Amino acid sequence: MADSILLYNGTVLFHEGNKVKFLHNYDVLIQGSKISKIGQGLQLEFNGRMLDCSGKIISPGFIDTHHHLWQTQLKGRHGDEVLVDYMVSGMLQSFNYEPEDMFWGQLAGCIESIDSGVTTVVDHANLTYSPAHATEALRATASSGLRTIFCYGVMPRLKKWTSEFEMDTEIFPEWWHSTLETLAKSQPFGNGRVTLGFSFDMFKLPRDIITDIWTKCRNLGLKILTTHYSSPAMPNSIKMLSDYGLLDKDIIVSHANNISEEDARTLAKNDVYISSTPETELQFGPGDVVAFRDDIRSHASVGLDCHSTNSSDLLTQIRICLQHSRATVAGKVFQQEGKQPRELTIKLEEAFNLGTIQGARAVNMENQIGSIAEGKLADIIVFDTQSPAMVCAAEENPLAAVLLHSSVRDIETVIIDGIIRKENKQLCHVEILTEPNGNEKEKWSWSEVSRNLLDSRLRIKKRGEGQDYAVAKKTLFGTS
Template identity: 45%
Template sequence: MEMINGGTTCVVDHAHLNYGADYNASAISATVASGLRSIYGYCPTARVESWNPLVMNNNILADDVINNLEELASAAPFGDGRVTLGVAFDAWFLPKPSIISLFDKVAKLGIRTITSHSVRTPSFGASGSLPKLIDSYGLLDDRFLLSHSNNMTPEEVELCHSKGFWISSTPGTELQMAHGSPVCFDDKIGVQSKCSLGVDCHSNNSGDLMTQMRLALQSARGRSNEQFNMNDKDPRSAYKTVEEAFNLGTIQGARAVHMQDQIGSIAVGKVADLIIFDATSVAMVCAAQHDPVAAIVLHSSPADVDTVIVGGHIRKRNGRLVPVCLDDVGRSIAGKETLEWKEIARELVEGRKEIQKKIDTHDVEDARKVTVARLHIDESKIRHRVDDI
C-alpha cells in the first residue's frame, strides 16, 4: 500500500549568503543538480575582513553585490525553471535611501519572493517592529515571507492581513530558541490563514516538514490543554486538526510563494511534484489504514518516504536518493558526471572536520562578543536558568 501526497517540494533557500559570483554559481549548480524545486534567496551580507580577531566589512550593498544580483536575474530561472530567484534581506539597519534603492532594483528585476527574519524577544528586537518598518518605507506587500513572527502585536496582525505578507513559522527553531509560541496555530492573533511552515536551520533541526507539522500541532495542543488544566478542567477534544497541520506544510507553503497554481496539492494542470509514502512501514502501517493524513502528520519520518517525484522526474526511489547529474560547474568541481549520496556524505563529513579545525584556531569568545554587538542583543536580559529570573 502506498500513499501519495501532493505536498509542495518548493524550498525557499533563506538565505544564500552572498560571498561572490563564484559562490552563487556553485550554490545554484548544486541546487539544480539536487532536483529540488527551489527559490534561491540571494542575500546581501557583511563579509569577514579578518577572522582573528573577527572584523566585518559592512559594505553590504557594494557595486559587485548589486551586479551579481542583476546577473543572476538575467540568467534566471535555472534548471528548466525549477530554481527561481528570490532575495533574502536582514540588513534593515542600513540607511533608508539605500534600502529603498535596493528594493526598487528588486522590483524592476521582477523578483517576487523576499524573505526576512522577524521576531520579538526580550533580548533581541523587543522594541522594534519589522513589518511596521518595512511598511513605513512603502515596501510591504505580498512579496514578503517573514520567518518566525513570534509575539506579533495587533498592529502587525492587521498589517499581515491588509498588506498580504506571509509568515513562515518554524516550530523546531522557535521552541528551542525561546522565540515564543509558534504563531501558526495561535487563535488569539488570528494569522493561521497567512502562515506556512519552514524548517529553518538544518544544522539545528530535522530537515523534514513532517516534523514541523507535528511540533506545531502538538505545541499548540499543549498550550491549549494548559488553559483547561489551570481552570481545573479537561478538554473534550484535541485542539486543532491533523488536516490543518498538513495544509500548513503543503498548500499553504505553495500559497506563501505564489505557486499554488503549480504545486501544493494534486490537481489537473499542476506540475507532477509528488511524495509517495510506504504506508506499510513500521511507523505508519496501522495509522494509514485509519487516517492517512494523521499517519503522515503524527507518525511519519523521511524514512517512510519511498519515492519523490519533482516535475515528473524521480529523485528518490525505493527509499534511496537517486544519483544526480552535474552541470558544467558541478563537473568542474567534482571531476565527474554524476554523484551518489554516499559520495556527497563523505565530502560533508570531511568538510565538517575542516570547519572544526578552523574554529579551533579562533577566539570563539571574541567572535561571540562581535556577533552579539552586531545583532544588538541585550545580554542583560539573558539568564542561564529559570531559577535565575
C-alpha cells in the same frame, strides 16, 4: 526530459480548497513535468514508468518556506546552544566556507530535503561572500533536483576573524550588485525549477538604502523576498516594511514569534505569509510558535530553518507545530476555565495544509504546486503504509498516518517536476551541472557526495581554528 509516470491504485490525498479528501484506489498520471490526469483505470499513453501504489498513500510534496540550505557541514554543533552561540558557531561560519564548500553544503542540504519528502524550499541564502559563493550554491541547487526559490542574500560579512574580529563595513560592494543583476537576468535555473528571490535582515540600515534595494530586487523580477522576524530579538521588520511602503504579498516573514495583534493585522491586510520553524524557535527563540494563532493561521506556512540544528524532516516540524500549539490552547483553557478542553480546535487537516497548500500560497504558486491536481506540477511523494509505524494507521485515517505515525523511512518515492528523485526508499543519483544553467557534467551517488562533504567539513573546521568566539559575541551582542 521527464518521462511519463503512472502511479496506480493508491490513496490520493486530494485537495478541494482547504478540504483534504481521500481518493482510494486512484491513479495519478504524470506527463513531462505535470500531472495530466487523476482517475481510475488510467493507462500510460506512451512509454513510461508504472509504479504500483496499492495500499500506499500518494501525497503532495511538502513545501518548506524557510531554510538555510548551505549549513550541512555545521551539523551537530548546536545541540546545547542558545541563539547568541548559534550566530557565531553557525551563521557567521560562512566566513570559513570557500565556494567549493558552499557547493557541497548546499547540495547535501537540498538532498536531505528531497530525502525527507520536501519538494520545494524557500532558501534564505545568507552565504554571499563572493560571486563564486553564490553561483556555486546555485549550481548545487539546480543540480540537486529540488524546486527552490534561491533568495540571494544581504548579510553581514567579516573582514578578519582570528583572535581579533572585524566586520566588513561595505555591505553592498560592486560585485554584490553585478552578481544579483547577472543572476536575475539568467533565471530560472534547472529547467525552470529554481528561481531567484531576495533575503534581507539588515533593518538597521538607513531607510533610503533599504527602500532602494527592495525596489531594485522587485524591478529585477525577483518573486519572493524574505526576512526574519522574532520579537524582541530582532528589529520589527513588519512595521518597518509597512512604514516604508514595501510590504506586499511577495514577502515571507520567518518565525514571527510574539508578533503583536497589530502586526498580525498588517500581515493579513497585505496578504503576507509567515513561516513558523518550530524546532529552531523552541530552542533559539522566545518560543511561542504562532502558526495556529487565531489571527495568524490563515497566513501561516512552515519551514525548517537550520538543518545544522535539526533534521530537514518537515513532517517533524509540522508535528511539533501542531502538538505544541494544541498544548498552548489547552493551557489557556485550563487557565481560564479550570478544566480540560472538550475538543481539539487545531485539526490534522489544517496541519497538513500548513506544509502543502498553505506553503504554495506563501510562495504565490498555489496554481502550480501544493496539491495533487490536474495541470499542476508533478511534485508528489508516496508513503509506504505497510511499515511497522504506519500499518493500520493508513487504513483508519491517512492524514493521521502521515502526520503522526510516519517518518522519513516511510517515504518511498519522491517525484519533483515529473522526475523521480527517490525510489524504493533510496536516493537516486544526482546529475551535477557545469554551471547553474549548464549541462550535466557527471552523476554522483549520495555516498560520493557524503565523502566530499566530510572532507569539506574538516577544511572548514581547520580554517576556524584559533577564531575567538567570545570576542565575536562581545562585538556583535555586547556579551561573551
